[in-house]
Amino acid sequence: MSDLAAKMRAIVGDANVITDDFAAYANDWRKKYFGKPLLVVKPGTAAEVAAVVKLCAETKTSIVPQAGNTGLVGGGVPDESGTEVIISVARMNKVLEVDTINNTMTVEAGCILQTLQETAAEHDRLFPLSLAAEGSCRIGGNISTNAGGVQVLRYGNTRELVMGLQVVLPSGELWDGLRGLRKDNTGYDLKHLFIGAEGTLGIITAAVLKLFPAPRATQTAFIALESPQKALDLLSHMKGALGDRLTAFELISAFGLSLVTKYFPQLKSPLPGDYPWFVLTDIADSRDAAALTEEVEVALGVALEREIILDCAIAKNETEGKRMWELRENMTESQVHEGRSIKHDVSIPISKIAEFISAADAALEAAYPGVRIITFGHVGDGNLHYNIAHPLATHTEPNWVKEWEKVNLIVHDTTAKFNGSISAEHGIGQLKREEIKRYKAPLELAVMRQIKVALDPQNIMNPGKVI
Amino acid sequence: MSDLAAKMRAIVGDANVITDDFAAYANDWRKKYFGKPLLVVKPGTAAEVAAVVKLCAETKTSIVPQAGNTGLVGGGVPDESGTEVIISVARMNKVLEVDTINNTMTVEAGCILQTLQETAAEHDRLFPLSLAAEGSCRIGGNISTNAGGVQVLRYGNTRELVMGLQVVLPSGELWDGLRGLRKDNTGYDLKHLFIGAEGTLGIITAAVLKLFPAPRATQTAFIALESPQKALDLLSHMKGALGDRLTAFELISAFGLSLVTKYFPQLKSPLPGDYPWFVLTDIADSRDAAALTEEVEVALGVALEREIILDCAIAKNETEGKRMWELRENMTESQVHEGRSIKHDVSIPISKIAEFISAADAALEAAYPGVRIITFGHVGDGNLHYNIAHPLATHTEPNWVKEWEKVNLIVHDTTAKFNGSISAEHGIGQLKREEIKRYKAPLELAVMRQIKVALDPQNIMNPGKVI
Numbered sequence: 001m002s003d004l005a006a007k008m009r010a011i012v013g014d015a016n017v018i019t020d021d022f023a024a025y026a027n028d029w030r031k032k033y034f035g036k037p038l039l040v041v042k043p044g045t046a047a048e049v050a051a052v053v054k055l056c057a058e059t060k061t062s063i064v065p066q067a068g069n070t071g072l073v074g075g076g077v078p079d080e081s082g083t084e085v086i087i088s089v090a091r092m093n094k095v096l097e098v099d100t101i102n103n104t105m106t107v108e109a110g111c112i113l114q115t116l117q118e119t120a121a122e123h124d125r126l127f128p129l130s131l132a133a134e135g136s137c138r139i140g141g142n143i144s145t146n147a148g149g150v151q152v153l154r155y156g157n158t159r160e161l162v163m164g165l166q167v168v169l170p171s172g173e174l175w176d177g178l179r180g181l182r183k184d185n186t187g188y189d190l191k192h193l194f195i196g197a198e199g200t201l202g203i204i205t206a207a208v209l210k211l212f213p214a215p216r217a218t219q220t221a222f223i224a225l226e227s228p229q230k231a232l233d234l235l236s237h238m239k240g241a242l243g244d245r246l247t248a249f250e251l252i253s254a255f256g257l258s259l260v261t262k263y264f265p266q267l268k269s270p271l272p273g274d275y276p277w278f279v280l281t282d283i284a285d286s287r288d289a290a291a292l293t294e295e296v297e298v299a300l301g302v303a304l305e306r307e308i309i310l311d312c313a314i315a316k317n318e319t320e321g322k323r324m325w326e327l328r329e330n331m332t333e334s335q336v337h338e339g340r341s342i343k344h345d346v347s348i349p350i351s352k353i354a355e356f357i358s359a360a361d362a363a364l365e366a367a368y369p370g371v372r373i374i375t376f377g378h379v380g381d382g383n384l385h386y387n388i389a390h391p392l393a394t395h396t397e398p399n400w401v402k403e404w405e406k407v408n409l410i411v412h413d414t415t416a417k418f419n420g421s422i423s424a425e426h427g428i429g430q431l432k433r434e435e436i437k438r439y440k441a442p443l444e445l446a447v448m449r450q451i452k453v454a455l456d457p458q459n460i461m462n463p464g465k466v467i
Numbered sequence: 468m469s470d471l472a473a474k475m476r477a478i479v480g481d482a483n484v485i486t487d488d489f490a491a492y493a494n495d496w497r498k499k500y501f502g503k504p505l506l507v508v509k510p511g512t513a514a515e516v517a518a519v520v521k522l523c524a525e526t527k528t529s530i531v532p533q534a535g536n537t538g539l540v541g542g543g544v545p546d547e548s549g550t551e552v553i554i555s556v557a558r559m560n561k562v563l564e565v566d567t568i569n570n571t572m573t574v575e576a577g578c579i580l581q582t583l584q585e586t587a588a589e590h591d592r593l594f595p596l597s598l599a600a601e602g603s604c605r606i607g608g609n610i611s612t613n614a615g616g617v618q619v620l621r622y623g624n625t626r627e628l629v630m631g632l633q634v635v636l637p638s639g640e641l642w643d644g645l646r647g648l649r650k651d652n653t654g655y656d657l658k659h660l661f662i663g664a665e666g667t668l669g670i671i672t673a674a675v676l677k678l679f680p681a682p683r684a685t686q687t688a689f690i691a692l693e694s695p696q697k698a699l700d701l702l703s704h705m706k707g708a709l710g711d712r713l714t715a716f717e718l719i720s721a722f723g724l725s726l727v728t729k730y731f732p733q734l735k736s737p738l739p740g741d742y743p744w745f746v747l748t749d750i751a752d753s754r755d756a757a758a759l760t761e762e763v764e765v766a767l768g769v770a771l772e773r774e775i776i777l778d779c780a781i782a783k784n785e786t787e788g789k790r791m792w793e794l795r796e797n798m799t800e801s802q803v804h805e806g807r808s809i810k811h812d813v814s815i816p817i818s819k820i821a822e823f824i825s826a827a828d829a830a831l832e833a834a835y836p837g838v839r840i841i842t843f844g845h846v847g848d849g850n851l852h853y854n855i856a857h858p859l860a861t862h863t864e865p866n867w868v869k870e871w872e873k874v875n876l877i878v879h880d881t882t883a884k885f886n887g888s889i890s891a892e893h894g895i896g897q898l899k900r901e902e903i904k905r906y907k908a909p910l911e912l913a914v915m916r917q918i919k920v921a922l923d924p925q926n927i928m929n930p931g932k933v934i
Contacts, residue, residue: 101699101818102849103706124707146652157650160627173910180816182848183624184888185613185663186895186903187933188915192659196652213706232568239570239680240591243753244711286710287762295754349647351568381649382569421651428653436653443640447922448655454921455914466654 004059004085008041011051016042016091025086028077029070029133033430035078037064040086046166046174046205052087053203054172061085062460063170065199067109067141070133072345073429075145075198075465087203089140096206098123103211104163104180109140109204116209125211128155128247132329140204146196148425153380154247154284155212157425158195164208165191170201170456180208193451198427199462201455215284217292218247220321221300223312224275229354231279231379233308238281241299245292248282249380250328256374259334260327267326270313279309279379280328282321331376332385339397341374341387342407346415347424350382357384360414364388367410368395368403383424386411412439428466471526471552475508478518483509483558492553495544496537496600500897502545504531507553513633513641513672519554520670521639528552529927530637532666534576534608537600539812540896542612542665542932554670556607562586563673570678571630571647576607576671583676592678595622595714599796607671613663615892620847621714621751622679624892625662631675632658637668637923647675660918665894666929668922682751684759685714687788688767690779691742696821698746698846700775705748708766712759715749716847717795723841726801727794734793737780746776746846747795749788798843806864808841808854809874813882814891817849824851827881831855834877835862835870850891853878879906895933 008017018025018040026035038061043049056063062084066076078084092108095116099105100123107116113134120127129142131149141147143165147158155161164179177191194201225231231251238246254276261267271278285292296314303309315321335341348356357375364371370391377384388407390400412422416439423432437445448467452459475484485492485507493502505528510516523530529551533543545551559577566572567590574583580601587594596609598616608614610632614625622628631646644658661668692698698718705713721743728734738745752759763781770776782788802808815823824842831838837858844851855874857867879889883906890899904912915934919926 099818101703102816148650175910181814181888183615183814183850183891185892186888186890186907188918189659189663190914192656196656213710236568243680347648347650349569351566383650421648421653423653424650425652440653443642447657450921451655454917
């Protein structure tokens with residue numbers, strides 16, 4: 001046992017330093033990155049995290065912070081050098097306080113997202129962050145990646161849900177910014193530096209999160225449309241008619257939907273006709289369900305009349321609504337069955353989405369005739385998961401994967417043309433660290449680096465990620 | 468004429484360098500700070516700002532960025548050395564783009580807030596930032612101070628309304644972050660560093676701002692209550708019943724209201740009975756006015772029944788609503804007539820407001836028997852303007868002002884006890900730069916300084932402010 005491991009054990013206890021079986025920590029969820037850590041350390045308190053980081057700082061040992069390890073860009077995976085220490089906050093999973101008057105909860109970084117949703121619900125409140133990995137992702141990771149999900153339209157990204165943070169800095173000092181204040185203009189807002197920094201500036205150990213009144217009723221609708229442009233027209237119409245009660249607005253292409261119904265035959269389209277595009281939407285409110293349904297019916301009736309939409313199905317109850325969502329939730333899985341597709345997580349100013357889809361579709365078709373595009377995503381936020389399956393006539397799945405970088409280049413160059421982002425909600429991590437240099441101004445990268453150097457002069461905090 | 472002035476004229480034109488008549492620029496609006504600049508330079512474009520800052524960087528000349536010069540903490544006023552150059556963005560007042568589908572507008576930093584509200588309204592959208600100085604303050608200043616105002620409850624602070632920024636850095640380099648993206652996780656979120664930095668990290672030259680659906684109806688109500696605790700109970704009740712339609716929730720003490728009706732006899736309380744506390748609230752919605760009024764009546768009816776409130780007046784129309792708001796808007800002015808009061812701008816976790824008021828009231832009464840406290844503010848955000856008028860028996864207005872620091876100390880120490888902030892929405896500037904050291908952890912101040920040094924190593928950008 002190394003001297004470092006012994007010192008770590010003295011801080012966190014023998015059982016919480018792992019020196020051999022790294023399987024649960026060394027690889028990412030998508031099995032794209034396989035790292036080799038020196039140790040995995042699992043502190044139980046913020047003070048222990050601080051002591052562990054201090055030891056790393058003294059010994060110039062690189063740190064990889066980790067929470068639920070469900071990230072999609074390799075941000076929580078160590079390199080292969082066998083010299084990096086993973087600090088896992090998974091044991092720090094206590095809800096420290098729920099304040100229903102201030103509408104906040106103070107939680108440790110290792111809390112599982114679903115637990116926090118449930119805690120809020122137990123207090124008749126909503127914690128609106130919701131995403132596919134919610135059963136296993138942990139809030140410290142959600143904050144470090146500024147996670148998005150399906151309710152950003154109404155409630156914002158994770159960034160907007162964080163009111164205060166507690167962070168261990170690369171020096172091992174503990175910054176206590178666990179404030180529950182809606183207004184505080186006393187200098188630079190440091191918490192925003194750590195949110196979305198993917199663990200490169202410090203380790204988040206606890207947070208004060210915003211709670212919302214629990215909606216009394218949610219109405220789901222599944223809508224058929226002619227084109228992405230009509231989806232944007234519908235978005236404007238619905239926002240005008242229903243204000244911010246619109247909580248989700250997802251675009252689904254016919255091809256994307258057809259893969260779901262092909263591989264999950266128990267799932268049926270609520271609108272089985274031959275339509276090219278669909279929108280799945282949720283509208284939530286503090287009013288009673290009947291009144292809400294009536295308003296949604298009126299709004300969609302007007303949309304039909306004005307020929308913004310072709311048809312629509314309004315869920316009669318929660319079960320029907322859930323079934324509609326199962327179509328959306330199985331889109332990623334269905335693509336696995338069809339053969340690995342080349343994935344993107346882009347965002348575009350909402351007004352340019354239809355143009356972007358046309359331009360990107362055309363560029364891909366020119367490069368790969370017969371290419372099959374699965375277009376879906378959080379259109380209400382301008383966020384598309386634009387995934388590209390191989391053309392059947394010219395490619396097979398194994399040789400399609402070799403086109404990954406070339407396809408990325410076409411899609412991301414088109415994204416840049418429309419002033420979009422090549423990583424809307426997944427982050428940079430290792431996956432896009434080189435690529436981002438093509439799209440971000442050198443000045444912006446230089447300022448990011450200045451900040452990194454100022455806070456982490458030894459470059460021990462998640463080196464090789466983001467910048 | 469100095470060499471520097473000549474070079475500035477070559478950049479911005481002769482008419483836009485002021486070398487003598489500094490009256491409109493050198494002093495703050497409250498007439499607390501009287502500075503002496505070397506020059507006032509008024510660039511017309513971001514490129515001109517960049518060239519001017521570059522020249523200052525080369526000559527190590529200190530810069531004071533200025534927009535509408537309506538700040539309340541001396542953040543936009545130069546020192547008395549006669550060596551600082553004011554860079555005013557007032558001429559840069561163009562709305563560059565309104566995108567009603569993306570719900571954004573791109574504007575130059577010198578745009579007057581009210582113009583932006585009107586521009587949004589012309590496009591059937593809402594730009595919700597609203598505060599007393601809106602007729603003369605400029606958006607660059609609003610962003611640099613992260614301005615608050617009366618609609619934070621529903622729409623957030625200025626920070627939450629900014630999607631992208633263009634900033635001239637202390638080096639004179641121009642960072643173009645004018646993005647209109649709701650999701651963009653590609654590294655550190657630099658815009659949040661500049662928002663609320665009071666011009667110490669760079670000069671904001673343009674911004675992409677968020678727009679919202681224009682509400683179709685607003686219902687104002689004036690409510691009498693027994694105590695601040697009951698106001699918190701009402702806030703919870705209203706949030707549960709009306710969700711995020713609650714856009715303003717202001718507490719007013721009976722003494723505060725009595726000063727308004729004393730000095731503005733044309734203004735009458737809608738509830739003339741003998742009540743100790745009042746709440747003024749707005750509820751806005753995309754629905755029609757009649758339906759909204761009915762919902763508000765039901766919610767307040769329940770509050771009466773449950774004895775949360777003592778009485779209420781629901782405005783019958785817009786004019787009545789406006790009259791209710793005139794009471795609130797004249798609170799500051801009425802205090803001037805009564806004799807200068809010692810002002811505070813504190814925020815507290817909402818759940819602790821009632822306890823804070825009791826504790827601060829008691830501490831002040833112990834120190835100054837008969838002290839008269841004007842308690843009002845944006846209670847929905849936890850923000851109180853807690854102003855202290857002299858006790859009639861022992862003090863006069865002139866000798867009361869001498870107690871300023873002692874009174875500040877009592878109020879701010881009490882604020883700190885409840886984990887509050889001593890500057891909720893006005894910032895630090897010069898006014899609270901020393902005081903903040905008492906309340907902020909040395910580590911947090913050290914990190915702020917690290918960032919300042921990283922971005923402005925010569926310390927030329929608004930030196931002597933914030934940190």
